[in-house]
Amino acid sequence: MVKSKAIKKQSESVAAAAFVGPAFVLLIAFLLVPMIYTVYFSVFRYQIMRPNDITFINIENYVKLFKDPDFWHAFRNTLYFTIVVVPxxxxxxxxxxxxVASKTRGVAFFRTMYFAPQLTSMVVISILWTILYNSNPSTGLINSLLTSLGMESINFLSNPRTAMNSIIFMSAWQGAGYQMMIFIAGLQAIPSSHYEAASVDGANSFQKLIYITLPGLKSTIKYVIMITMIQAMKLFTQPYVMTKGGPQNATKTLVYYIYTEGFQEGNFGYACSAAAVFFVIVVTMSLVMKRLTTAKE
Known part of the structure:
Protein backbone atom coordinates (compact mmCIF):
# COMPACT_ATOMS: atom_id res chain seq x y z
CA MET A 1 0.00 0.00 0.00
CA VAL A 2 2.81 2.40 0.95
CA LYS A 3 4.73 1.38 -2.16
CA SER A 4 1.75 2.07 -4.43
CA LYS A 5 1.32 5.51 -2.88
CA ALA A 6 5.01 6.25 -3.43
CA ILE A 7 4.75 5.15 -7.08
CA LYS A 8 1.64 7.27 -7.56
CA LYS A 9 3.32 10.30 -6.00
CA GLN A 10 6.37 9.79 -8.20
CA SER A 11 4.25 9.51 -11.34
CA GLU A 12 2.42 12.71 -10.39
CA SER A 13 5.76 14.49 -9.94
CA VAL A 14 6.92 13.28 -13.35
CA ALA A 15 3.65 14.46 -14.94
CA ALA A 16 3.94 17.83 -13.23
CA ALA A 17 7.52 18.23 -14.44
CA ALA A 18 6.48 17.26 -17.97
CA PHE A 19 3.82 19.99 -18.01
CA VAL A 20 5.82 22.69 -16.23
CA GLY A 21 9.20 21.91 -17.84
CA PRO A 22 8.59 23.32 -21.34
CA ALA A 23 7.03 26.50 -19.97
CA PHE A 24 9.92 26.89 -17.55
CA VAL A 25 12.48 26.46 -20.34
CA LEU A 26 10.68 29.00 -22.54
CA LEU A 27 10.47 31.42 -19.61
CA ILE A 28 14.22 31.23 -19.10
CA ALA A 29 15.02 31.42 -22.83
CA PHE A 30 12.74 34.32 -23.74
CA LEU A 31 12.50 36.30 -20.50
CA LEU A 32 15.34 35.69 -18.07
CA VAL A 33 18.20 35.38 -20.59
CA PRO A 34 17.20 38.56 -22.54
CA MET A 35 16.94 40.45 -19.25
CA ILE A 36 20.45 39.39 -18.26
CA TYR A 37 21.86 40.32 -21.67
CA THR A 38 20.05 43.68 -21.55
CA VAL A 39 21.73 44.60 -18.27
CA TYR A 40 25.06 43.25 -19.56
CA PHE A 41 25.09 45.25 -22.81
CA SER A 42 23.85 48.40 -21.04
CA VAL A 43 27.36 49.07 -19.74
CA PHE A 44 28.97 48.80 -23.19
CA ARG A 45 29.24 51.10 -26.19
CA TYR A 46 27.81 48.74 -28.75
CA GLN A 47 26.81 49.70 -32.30
CA ILE A 48 24.51 47.11 -33.82
CA MET A 49 26.05 47.56 -37.27
CA ARG A 50 29.54 46.96 -35.81
CA PRO A 51 29.10 43.93 -33.54
CA ASN A 52 32.84 43.41 -33.13
CA ASP A 53 33.42 46.97 -31.91
CA ILE A 54 32.27 46.78 -28.30
CA THR A 55 33.75 48.87 -25.47
CA PHE A 56 33.09 48.74 -21.75
CA ILE A 57 32.06 52.22 -20.55
CA ASN A 58 30.66 51.43 -17.08
CA ILE A 59 27.56 53.60 -16.34
CA GLU A 60 28.18 56.17 -19.07
CA ASN A 61 25.04 55.08 -20.96
CA TYR A 62 22.92 55.64 -17.86
CA VAL A 63 24.43 59.07 -17.23
CA LYS A 64 23.75 60.04 -20.84
CA LEU A 65 20.22 58.63 -20.60
CA PHE A 66 19.24 60.67 -17.54
CA LYS A 67 20.61 63.82 -19.19
CA ASP A 68 18.72 63.22 -22.44
CA PRO A 69 15.63 65.50 -22.66
CA ASP A 70 14.08 63.15 -25.26
CA PHE A 71 14.08 60.36 -22.69
CA TRP A 72 12.23 62.48 -20.14
CA HIS A 73 9.82 63.69 -22.79
CA ALA A 74 9.06 60.08 -23.75
CA PHE A 75 8.65 59.24 -20.05
CA ARG A 76 6.12 62.06 -19.57
CA ASN A 77 4.18 60.94 -22.64
CA THR A 78 4.09 57.36 -21.37
CA LEU A 79 3.05 58.46 -17.89
CA TYR A 80 0.31 60.71 -19.28
CA PHE A 81 -1.03 57.93 -21.49
CA THR A 82 -1.05 55.50 -18.55
CA ILE A 83 -2.68 57.88 -16.07
CA VAL A 84 -5.49 58.71 -18.50
CA VAL A 85 -6.13 55.42 -20.30
CA VAL A 86 -6.15 53.13 -17.24
CA PRO A 87 -9.19 54.65 -15.44
CA VAL A 100 -23.88 42.78 -20.99
CA ALA A 101 -24.66 41.12 -17.63
CA SER A 102 -28.15 42.60 -17.69
CA LYS A 103 -30.89 40.49 -19.26
CA THR A 104 -31.34 42.92 -22.13
CA ARG A 105 -32.27 41.63 -25.54
CA GLY A 106 -29.38 41.36 -27.99
CA VAL A 107 -26.56 41.56 -25.43
CA ALA A 108 -24.96 38.36 -26.76
CA PHE A 109 -24.51 39.95 -30.16
CA PHE A 110 -23.24 43.17 -28.53
CA ARG A 111 -20.72 41.23 -26.43
CA THR A 112 -19.37 39.44 -29.50
CA MET A 113 -19.11 42.64 -31.52
CA TYR A 114 -17.35 44.60 -28.79
CA PHE A 115 -14.87 41.79 -28.15
CA ALA A 116 -14.08 41.55 -31.88
CA PRO A 117 -11.34 44.27 -31.82
CA GLN A 118 -9.34 42.01 -29.49
CA LEU A 119 -9.22 39.42 -32.26
CA THR A 120 -7.88 41.94 -34.77
CA SER A 121 -4.24 42.96 -35.07
CA MET A 122 -3.42 46.28 -33.43
CA VAL A 123 -1.58 47.25 -36.62
CA VAL A 124 -4.78 46.82 -38.65
CA ILE A 125 -6.84 48.75 -36.10
CA SER A 126 -4.26 51.55 -36.02
CA ILE A 127 -4.37 51.86 -39.81
CA LEU A 128 -8.17 51.97 -39.79
CA TRP A 129 -8.24 54.67 -37.11
CA THR A 130 -5.59 56.64 -38.96
CA ILE A 131 -8.02 56.78 -41.87
CA LEU A 132 -10.89 57.69 -39.55
CA TYR A 133 -8.80 60.50 -38.04
CA ASN A 134 -7.71 61.86 -41.42
CA SER A 135 -7.98 65.66 -41.42
CA ASN A 136 -9.39 65.67 -44.96
CA PRO A 137 -13.21 65.50 -44.68
CA SER A 138 -13.43 63.66 -47.98
CA THR A 139 -11.28 60.84 -46.57
CA GLY A 140 -11.61 60.94 -42.78
CA LEU A 141 -14.99 59.69 -41.62
CA ILE A 142 -14.95 61.59 -38.31
CA ASN A 143 -14.10 64.94 -39.91
CA SER A 144 -16.66 64.24 -42.62
CA LEU A 145 -19.28 63.90 -39.89
CA LEU A 146 -18.06 67.09 -38.16
CA THR A 147 -18.20 69.16 -41.34
CA SER A 148 -21.66 67.81 -42.16
CA LEU A 149 -22.77 69.17 -38.77
CA GLY A 150 -21.33 72.59 -39.60
CA MET A 151 -18.20 72.19 -37.49
CA GLU A 152 -14.57 72.65 -38.50
CA SER A 153 -12.37 69.65 -39.20
CA ILE A 154 -9.85 68.64 -36.51
CA ASN A 155 -6.22 67.67 -37.08
CA PHE A 156 -6.42 64.72 -34.74
CA LEU A 157 -2.98 63.23 -35.42
CA SER A 158 -1.05 66.22 -36.79
CA ASN A 159 -1.68 68.53 -33.83
CA PRO A 160 0.56 68.00 -30.75
CA ARG A 161 -2.34 68.91 -28.47
CA THR A 162 -4.72 66.27 -29.83
CA ALA A 163 -2.45 63.48 -31.10
CA MET A 164 -1.94 61.63 -27.81
CA ASN A 165 -5.56 62.08 -26.75
CA SER A 166 -6.68 60.63 -30.08
CA ILE A 167 -4.50 57.57 -29.49
CA ILE A 168 -5.87 57.28 -25.95
CA PHE A 169 -9.45 57.28 -27.23
CA MET A 170 -8.68 54.60 -29.82
CA SER A 171 -6.72 52.47 -27.32
CA ALA A 172 -9.49 52.60 -24.71
CA TRP A 173 -12.03 51.54 -27.34
CA GLN A 174 -9.84 48.68 -28.55
CA GLY A 175 -8.77 47.33 -25.16
CA ALA A 176 -12.03 47.62 -23.19
CA GLY A 177 -13.42 44.41 -24.71
CA TYR A 178 -10.83 42.23 -23.01
CA GLN A 179 -11.33 43.84 -19.60
CA MET A 180 -15.09 43.59 -20.16
CA MET A 181 -14.84 39.78 -20.33
CA ILE A 182 -12.84 39.75 -17.07
CA PHE A 183 -15.45 41.90 -15.35
CA ILE A 184 -18.23 39.62 -16.65
CA ALA A 185 -16.49 36.65 -15.05
CA GLY A 186 -16.23 38.62 -11.81
CA LEU A 187 -19.93 39.53 -11.93
CA GLN A 188 -20.88 35.90 -12.40
CA ALA A 189 -18.95 35.01 -9.24
CA ILE A 190 -21.14 37.28 -7.09
CA PRO A 191 -23.94 35.17 -5.53
CA SER A 192 -27.38 36.09 -6.84
CA SER A 193 -28.73 35.68 -3.31
CA HIS A 194 -27.05 38.95 -2.37
CA TYR A 195 -29.09 40.83 -4.98
CA GLU A 196 -32.27 39.00 -3.99
CA ALA A 197 -31.79 39.94 -0.34
CA ALA A 198 -31.11 43.55 -1.33
CA SER A 199 -34.31 43.62 -3.42
CA VAL A 200 -36.30 42.35 -0.43
CA ASP A 201 -34.82 45.17 1.66
CA GLY A 202 -35.93 47.69 -0.97
CA ALA A 203 -32.54 48.55 -2.45
CA ASN A 204 -32.56 50.19 -5.89
CA SER A 205 -30.17 49.45 -8.76
CA PHE A 206 -27.68 52.16 -7.77
CA GLN A 207 -27.53 50.93 -4.17
CA LYS A 208 -26.94 47.36 -5.39
CA LEU A 209 -24.07 48.64 -7.53
CA ILE A 210 -22.44 50.54 -4.66
CA TYR A 211 -22.93 48.03 -1.84
CA ILE A 212 -22.87 44.66 -3.65
CA THR A 213 -21.39 44.81 -7.15
CA LEU A 214 -18.35 47.02 -6.56
CA PRO A 215 -17.29 45.35 -3.27
CA GLY A 216 -17.76 41.96 -4.94
CA LEU A 217 -15.53 43.06 -7.82
CA LYS A 218 -12.74 44.45 -5.61
CA SER A 219 -10.20 41.77 -6.54
CA THR A 220 -11.23 41.86 -10.19
CA ILE A 221 -10.88 45.65 -10.33
CA LYS A 222 -7.38 45.45 -8.82
CA TYR A 223 -6.37 42.83 -11.39
CA VAL A 224 -7.80 44.80 -14.32
CA ILE A 225 -6.10 48.02 -13.23
CA MET A 226 -2.77 46.22 -12.82
CA ILE A 227 -2.75 44.53 -16.23
CA THR A 228 -4.08 47.65 -17.96
CA MET A 229 -1.33 49.76 -16.40
CA ILE A 230 1.38 47.35 -17.52
CA GLN A 231 -0.01 47.20 -21.05
CA ALA A 232 -0.31 50.99 -21.16
CA MET A 233 3.33 51.44 -20.16
CA LYS A 234 4.33 49.26 -23.14
CA LEU A 235 2.58 51.50 -25.67
CA PHE A 236 4.34 51.24 -29.04
CA THR A 237 2.24 50.01 -31.97
CA GLN A 238 -0.25 52.88 -32.09
CA PRO A 239 2.33 55.72 -32.15
CA TYR A 240 4.54 53.76 -34.54
CA VAL A 241 1.77 53.17 -37.08
CA MET A 242 -0.30 56.33 -36.64
CA THR A 243 2.16 59.16 -35.92
CA LYS A 244 5.74 57.82 -35.97
CA GLY A 245 6.12 59.40 -32.53
CA GLY A 246 5.11 62.83 -33.74
CA PRO A 247 4.07 65.49 -34.18
CA GLN A 248 6.97 67.16 -32.35
CA ASN A 249 7.51 63.96 -30.33
CA ALA A 250 4.05 64.41 -28.78
CA THR A 251 3.35 60.65 -28.99
CA LYS A 252 6.87 59.30 -28.54
CA THR A 253 6.77 56.79 -25.68
CA LEU A 254 9.52 54.99 -23.77
CA VAL A 255 9.23 51.82 -25.83
CA TYR A 256 9.28 53.85 -29.03
CA TYR A 257 12.33 55.70 -27.71
CA ILE A 258 14.10 52.40 -27.03
CA TYR A 259 13.19 51.15 -30.51
CA THR A 260 14.47 54.35 -32.13
CA GLU A 261 17.79 54.29 -30.31
CA GLY A 262 18.37 50.58 -30.77
CA PHE A 263 17.15 49.82 -34.27
CA GLN A 264 17.11 53.16 -36.09
CA GLU A 265 20.12 54.88 -34.54
CA GLY A 266 21.97 51.62 -33.95
CA ASN A 267 22.97 52.51 -30.38
CA PHE A 268 22.30 49.05 -29.02
CA GLY A 269 24.14 49.47 -25.71
CA TYR A 270 22.40 52.78 -25.02
CA ALA A 271 19.02 51.25 -25.91
CA CYS A 272 19.72 48.41 -23.46
CA SER A 273 20.32 50.94 -20.68
CA ALA A 274 17.00 52.61 -21.52
CA ALA A 275 15.28 49.21 -21.52
CA ALA A 276 16.77 48.38 -18.11
CA VAL A 277 15.53 51.67 -16.67
CA PHE A 278 12.13 51.10 -18.27
CA PHE A 279 11.91 47.68 -16.59
CA VAL A 280 12.68 49.24 -13.20
CA ILE A 281 10.01 51.91 -13.78
CA VAL A 282 7.33 49.34 -14.66
CA VAL A 283 8.18 47.11 -11.68
CA THR A 284 8.22 50.11 -9.33
CA MET A 285 4.84 51.36 -10.56
CA SER A 286 3.39 47.86 -10.23
CA LEU A 287 4.63 47.56 -6.65
CA VAL A 288 3.31 51.02 -5.77
CA MET A 289 -0.07 50.18 -7.29
CA LYS A 290 -0.18 46.91 -5.36
CA ARG A 291 0.72 48.68 -2.13
CA LEU A 292 -1.96 51.34 -2.67
CA THR A 293 -4.70 48.83 -3.45
CA THR A 294 -3.66 46.64 -0.51
CA ALA A 295 -3.58 49.60 1.89
CA LYS A 296 -7.18 50.49 1.01
CA GLU A 297 -8.32 47.11 2.28
Whole structure:
Protein backbone atom coordinates (compact mmCIF):
# COMPACT_ATOMS: atom_id res chain seq x y z
CA MET A 1 0.00 0.00 0.00
CA VAL A 2 2.81 2.40 0.95
CA LYS A 3 4.73 1.38 -2.16
CA SER A 4 1.75 2.07 -4.43
CA LYS A 5 1.32 5.51 -2.88
CA ALA A 6 5.01 6.25 -3.43
CA ILE A 7 4.75 5.15 -7.08
CA LYS A 8 1.64 7.27 -7.56
CA LYS A 9 3.32 10.30 -6.00
CA GLN A 10 6.37 9.79 -8.20
CA SER A 11 4.25 9.51 -11.34
CA GLU A 12 2.42 12.71 -10.39
CA SER A 13 5.76 14.49 -9.94
CA VAL A 14 6.92 13.28 -13.35
CA ALA A 15 3.65 14.46 -14.94
CA ALA A 16 3.94 17.83 -13.23
CA ALA A 17 7.52 18.23 -14.44
CA ALA A 18 6.48 17.26 -17.97
CA PHE A 19 3.82 19.99 -18.01
CA VAL A 20 5.82 22.69 -16.23
CA GLY A 21 9.20 21.91 -17.84
CA PRO A 22 8.59 23.32 -21.34
CA ALA A 23 7.03 26.50 -19.97
CA PHE A 24 9.92 26.89 -17.55
CA VAL A 25 12.48 26.46 -20.34
CA LEU A 26 10.68 29.00 -22.54
CA LEU A 27 10.47 31.42 -19.61
CA ILE A 28 14.22 31.23 -19.10
CA ALA A 29 15.02 31.42 -22.83
CA PHE A 30 12.74 34.32 -23.74
CA LEU A 31 12.50 36.30 -20.50
CA LEU A 32 15.34 35.69 -18.07
CA VAL A 33 18.20 35.38 -20.59
CA PRO A 34 17.20 38.56 -22.54
CA MET A 35 16.94 40.45 -19.25
CA ILE A 36 20.45 39.39 -18.26
CA TYR A 37 21.86 40.32 -21.67
CA THR A 38 20.05 43.68 -21.55
CA VAL A 39 21.73 44.60 -18.27
CA TYR A 40 25.06 43.25 -19.56
CA PHE A 41 25.09 45.25 -22.81
CA SER A 42 23.85 48.40 -21.04
CA VAL A 43 27.36 49.07 -19.74
CA PHE A 44 28.97 48.80 -23.19
CA ARG A 45 29.24 51.10 -26.19
CA TYR A 46 27.81 48.74 -28.75
CA GLN A 47 26.81 49.70 -32.30
CA ILE A 48 24.51 47.11 -33.82
CA MET A 49 26.05 47.56 -37.27
CA ARG A 50 29.54 46.96 -35.81
CA PRO A 51 29.10 43.93 -33.54
CA ASN A 52 32.84 43.41 -33.13
CA ASP A 53 33.42 46.97 -31.91
CA ILE A 54 32.27 46.78 -28.30
CA THR A 55 33.75 48.87 -25.47
CA PHE A 56 33.09 48.74 -21.75
CA ILE A 57 32.06 52.22 -20.55
CA ASN A 58 30.66 51.43 -17.08
CA ILE A 59 27.56 53.60 -16.34
CA GLU A 60 28.18 56.17 -19.07
CA ASN A 61 25.04 55.08 -20.96
CA TYR A 62 22.92 55.64 -17.86
CA VAL A 63 24.43 59.07 -17.23
CA LYS A 64 23.75 60.04 -20.84
CA LEU A 65 20.22 58.63 -20.60
CA PHE A 66 19.24 60.67 -17.54
CA LYS A 67 20.61 63.82 -19.19
CA ASP A 68 18.72 63.22 -22.44
CA PRO A 69 15.63 65.50 -22.66
CA ASP A 70 14.08 63.15 -25.26
CA PHE A 71 14.08 60.36 -22.69
CA TRP A 72 12.23 62.48 -20.14
CA HIS A 73 9.82 63.69 -22.79
CA ALA A 74 9.06 60.08 -23.75
CA PHE A 75 8.65 59.24 -20.05
CA ARG A 76 6.12 62.06 -19.57
CA ASN A 77 4.18 60.94 -22.64
CA THR A 78 4.09 57.36 -21.37
CA LEU A 79 3.05 58.46 -17.89
CA TYR A 80 0.31 60.71 -19.28
CA PHE A 81 -1.03 57.93 -21.49
CA THR A 82 -1.05 55.50 -18.55
CA ILE A 83 -2.68 57.88 -16.07
CA VAL A 84 -5.49 58.71 -18.50
CA VAL A 85 -6.13 55.42 -20.30
CA VAL A 86 -6.15 53.13 -17.24
CA PRO A 87 -9.19 54.65 -15.44
CA UNK A 88 -10.99 55.45 -18.71
CA UNK A 89 -10.56 51.97 -20.16
CA UNK A 90 -11.33 50.23 -16.86
CA UNK A 91 -14.48 52.29 -16.29
CA UNK A 92 -15.63 51.70 -19.87
CA UNK A 93 -15.02 47.96 -19.51
CA UNK A 94 -16.98 47.85 -16.24
CA UNK A 95 -19.89 49.77 -17.78
CA UNK A 96 -19.96 47.40 -20.75
CA UNK A 97 -19.80 44.38 -18.45
CA UNK A 98 -22.76 45.67 -16.43
CA UNK A 99 -24.69 46.23 -19.66
CA VAL A 100 -23.88 42.78 -20.99
CA ALA A 101 -24.66 41.12 -17.63
CA SER A 102 -28.15 42.60 -17.69
CA LYS A 103 -30.89 40.49 -19.26
CA THR A 104 -31.34 42.92 -22.13
CA ARG A 105 -32.27 41.63 -25.54
CA GLY A 106 -29.38 41.36 -27.99
CA VAL A 107 -26.56 41.56 -25.43
CA ALA A 108 -24.96 38.36 -26.76
CA PHE A 109 -24.51 39.95 -30.16
CA PHE A 110 -23.24 43.17 -28.53
CA ARG A 111 -20.72 41.23 -26.43
CA THR A 112 -19.37 39.44 -29.50
CA MET A 113 -19.11 42.64 -31.52
CA TYR A 114 -17.35 44.60 -28.79
CA PHE A 115 -14.87 41.79 -28.15
CA ALA A 116 -14.08 41.55 -31.88
CA PRO A 117 -11.34 44.27 -31.82
CA GLN A 118 -9.34 42.01 -29.49
CA LEU A 119 -9.22 39.42 -32.26
CA THR A 120 -7.88 41.94 -34.77
CA SER A 121 -4.24 42.96 -35.07
CA MET A 122 -3.42 46.28 -33.43
CA VAL A 123 -1.58 47.25 -36.62
CA VAL A 124 -4.78 46.82 -38.65
CA ILE A 125 -6.84 48.75 -36.10
CA SER A 126 -4.26 51.55 -36.02
CA ILE A 127 -4.37 51.86 -39.81
CA LEU A 128 -8.17 51.97 -39.79
CA TRP A 129 -8.24 54.67 -37.11
CA THR A 130 -5.59 56.64 -38.96
CA ILE A 131 -8.02 56.78 -41.87
CA LEU A 132 -10.89 57.69 -39.55
CA TYR A 133 -8.80 60.50 -38.04
CA ASN A 134 -7.71 61.86 -41.42
CA SER A 135 -7.98 65.66 -41.42
CA ASN A 136 -9.39 65.67 -44.96
CA PRO A 137 -13.21 65.50 -44.68
CA SER A 138 -13.43 63.66 -47.98
CA THR A 139 -11.28 60.84 -46.57
CA GLY A 140 -11.61 60.94 -42.78
CA LEU A 141 -14.99 59.69 -41.62
CA ILE A 142 -14.95 61.59 -38.31
CA ASN A 143 -14.10 64.94 -39.91
CA SER A 144 -16.66 64.24 -42.62
CA LEU A 145 -19.28 63.90 -39.89
CA LEU A 146 -18.06 67.09 -38.16
CA THR A 147 -18.20 69.16 -41.34
CA SER A 148 -21.66 67.81 -42.16
CA LEU A 149 -22.77 69.17 -38.77
CA GLY A 150 -21.33 72.59 -39.60
CA MET A 151 -18.20 72.19 -37.49
CA GLU A 152 -14.57 72.65 -38.50
CA SER A 153 -12.37 69.65 -39.20
CA ILE A 154 -9.85 68.64 -36.51
CA ASN A 155 -6.22 67.67 -37.08
CA PHE A 156 -6.42 64.72 -34.74
CA LEU A 157 -2.98 63.23 -35.42
CA SER A 158 -1.05 66.22 -36.79
CA ASN A 159 -1.68 68.53 -33.83
CA PRO A 160 0.56 68.00 -30.75
CA ARG A 161 -2.34 68.91 -28.47
CA THR A 162 -4.72 66.27 -29.83
CA ALA A 163 -2.45 63.48 -31.10
CA MET A 164 -1.94 61.63 -27.81
CA ASN A 165 -5.56 62.08 -26.75
CA SER A 166 -6.68 60.63 -30.08
CA ILE A 167 -4.50 57.57 -29.49
CA ILE A 168 -5.87 57.28 -25.95
CA PHE A 169 -9.45 57.28 -27.23
CA MET A 170 -8.68 54.60 -29.82
CA SER A 171 -6.72 52.47 -27.32
CA ALA A 172 -9.49 52.60 -24.71
CA TRP A 173 -12.03 51.54 -27.34
CA GLN A 174 -9.84 48.68 -28.55
CA GLY A 175 -8.77 47.33 -25.16
CA ALA A 176 -12.03 47.62 -23.19
CA GLY A 177 -13.42 44.41 -24.71
CA TYR A 178 -10.83 42.23 -23.01
CA GLN A 179 -11.33 43.84 -19.60
CA MET A 180 -15.09 43.59 -20.16
CA MET A 181 -14.84 39.78 -20.33
CA ILE A 182 -12.84 39.75 -17.07
CA PHE A 183 -15.45 41.90 -15.35
CA ILE A 184 -18.23 39.62 -16.65
CA ALA A 185 -16.49 36.65 -15.05
CA GLY A 186 -16.23 38.62 -11.81
CA LEU A 187 -19.93 39.53 -11.93
CA GLN A 188 -20.88 35.90 -12.40
CA ALA A 189 -18.95 35.01 -9.24
CA ILE A 190 -21.14 37.28 -7.09
CA PRO A 191 -23.94 35.17 -5.53
CA SER A 192 -27.38 36.09 -6.84
CA SER A 193 -28.73 35.68 -3.31
CA HIS A 194 -27.05 38.95 -2.37
CA TYR A 195 -29.09 40.83 -4.98
CA GLU A 196 -32.27 39.00 -3.99
CA ALA A 197 -31.79 39.94 -0.34
CA ALA A 198 -31.11 43.55 -1.33
CA SER A 199 -34.31 43.62 -3.42
CA VAL A 200 -36.30 42.35 -0.43
CA ASP A 201 -34.82 45.17 1.66
CA GLY A 202 -35.93 47.69 -0.97
CA ALA A 203 -32.54 48.55 -2.45
CA ASN A 204 -32.56 50.19 -5.89
CA SER A 205 -30.17 49.45 -8.76
CA PHE A 206 -27.68 52.16 -7.77
CA GLN A 207 -27.53 50.93 -4.17
CA LYS A 208 -26.94 47.36 -5.39
CA LEU A 209 -24.07 48.64 -7.53
CA ILE A 210 -22.44 50.54 -4.66
CA TYR A 211 -22.93 48.03 -1.84
CA ILE A 212 -22.87 44.66 -3.65
CA THR A 213 -21.39 44.81 -7.15
CA LEU A 214 -18.35 47.02 -6.56
CA PRO A 215 -17.29 45.35 -3.27
CA GLY A 216 -17.76 41.96 -4.94
CA LEU A 217 -15.53 43.06 -7.82
CA LYS A 218 -12.74 44.45 -5.61
CA SER A 219 -10.20 41.77 -6.54
CA THR A 220 -11.23 41.86 -10.19
CA ILE A 221 -10.88 45.65 -10.33
CA LYS A 222 -7.38 45.45 -8.82
CA TYR A 223 -6.37 42.83 -11.39
CA VAL A 224 -7.80 44.80 -14.32
CA ILE A 225 -6.10 48.02 -13.23
CA MET A 226 -2.77 46.22 -12.82
CA ILE A 227 -2.75 44.53 -16.23
CA THR A 228 -4.08 47.65 -17.96
CA MET A 229 -1.33 49.76 -16.40
CA ILE A 230 1.38 47.35 -17.52
CA GLN A 231 -0.01 47.20 -21.05
CA ALA A 232 -0.31 50.99 -21.16
CA MET A 233 3.33 51.44 -20.16
CA LYS A 234 4.33 49.26 -23.14
CA LEU A 235 2.58 51.50 -25.67
CA PHE A 236 4.34 51.24 -29.04
CA THR A 237 2.24 50.01 -31.97
CA GLN A 238 -0.25 52.88 -32.09
CA PRO A 239 2.33 55.72 -32.15
CA TYR A 240 4.54 53.76 -34.54
CA VAL A 241 1.77 53.17 -37.08
CA MET A 242 -0.30 56.33 -36.64
CA THR A 243 2.16 59.16 -35.92
CA LYS A 244 5.74 57.82 -35.97
CA GLY A 245 6.12 59.40 -32.53
CA GLY A 246 5.11 62.83 -33.74
CA PRO A 247 4.07 65.49 -34.18
CA GLN A 248 6.97 67.16 -32.35
CA ASN A 249 7.51 63.96 -30.33
CA ALA A 250 4.05 64.41 -28.78
CA THR A 251 3.35 60.65 -28.99
CA LYS A 252 6.87 59.30 -28.54
CA THR A 253 6.77 56.79 -25.68
CA LEU A 254 9.52 54.99 -23.77
CA VAL A 255 9.23 51.82 -25.83
CA TYR A 256 9.28 53.85 -29.03
CA TYR A 257 12.33 55.70 -27.71
CA ILE A 258 14.10 52.40 -27.03
CA TYR A 259 13.19 51.15 -30.51
CA THR A 260 14.47 54.35 -32.13
CA GLU A 261 17.79 54.29 -30.31
CA GLY A 262 18.37 50.58 -30.77
CA PHE A 263 17.15 49.82 -34.27
CA GLN A 264 17.11 53.16 -36.09
CA GLU A 265 20.12 54.88 -34.54
CA GLY A 266 21.97 51.62 -33.95
CA ASN A 267 22.97 52.51 -30.38
CA PHE A 268 22.30 49.05 -29.02
CA GLY A 269 24.14 49.47 -25.71
CA TYR A 270 22.40 52.78 -25.02
CA ALA A 271 19.02 51.25 -25.91
CA CYS A 272 19.72 48.41 -23.46
CA SER A 273 20.32 50.94 -20.68
CA ALA A 274 17.00 52.61 -21.52
CA ALA A 275 15.28 49.21 -21.52
CA ALA A 276 16.77 48.38 -18.11
CA VAL A 277 15.53 51.67 -16.67
CA PHE A 278 12.13 51.10 -18.27
CA PHE A 279 11.91 47.68 -16.59
CA VAL A 280 12.68 49.24 -13.20
CA ILE A 281 10.01 51.91 -13.78
CA VAL A 282 7.33 49.34 -14.66
CA VAL A 283 8.18 47.11 -11.68
CA THR A 284 8.22 50.11 -9.33
CA MET A 285 4.84 51.36 -10.56
CA SER A 286 3.39 47.86 -10.23
CA LEU A 287 4.63 47.56 -6.65
CA VAL A 288 3.31 51.02 -5.77
CA MET A 289 -0.07 50.18 -7.29
CA LYS A 290 -0.18 46.91 -5.36
CA ARG A 291 0.72 48.68 -2.13
CA LEU A 292 -1.96 51.34 -2.67
CA THR A 293 -4.70 48.83 -3.45
CA THR A 294 -3.66 46.64 -0.51
CA ALA A 295 -3.58 49.60 1.89
CA LYS A 296 -7.18 50.49 1.01
CA GLU A 297 -8.32 47.11 2.28
Missing amino acids: VQSALALALALL
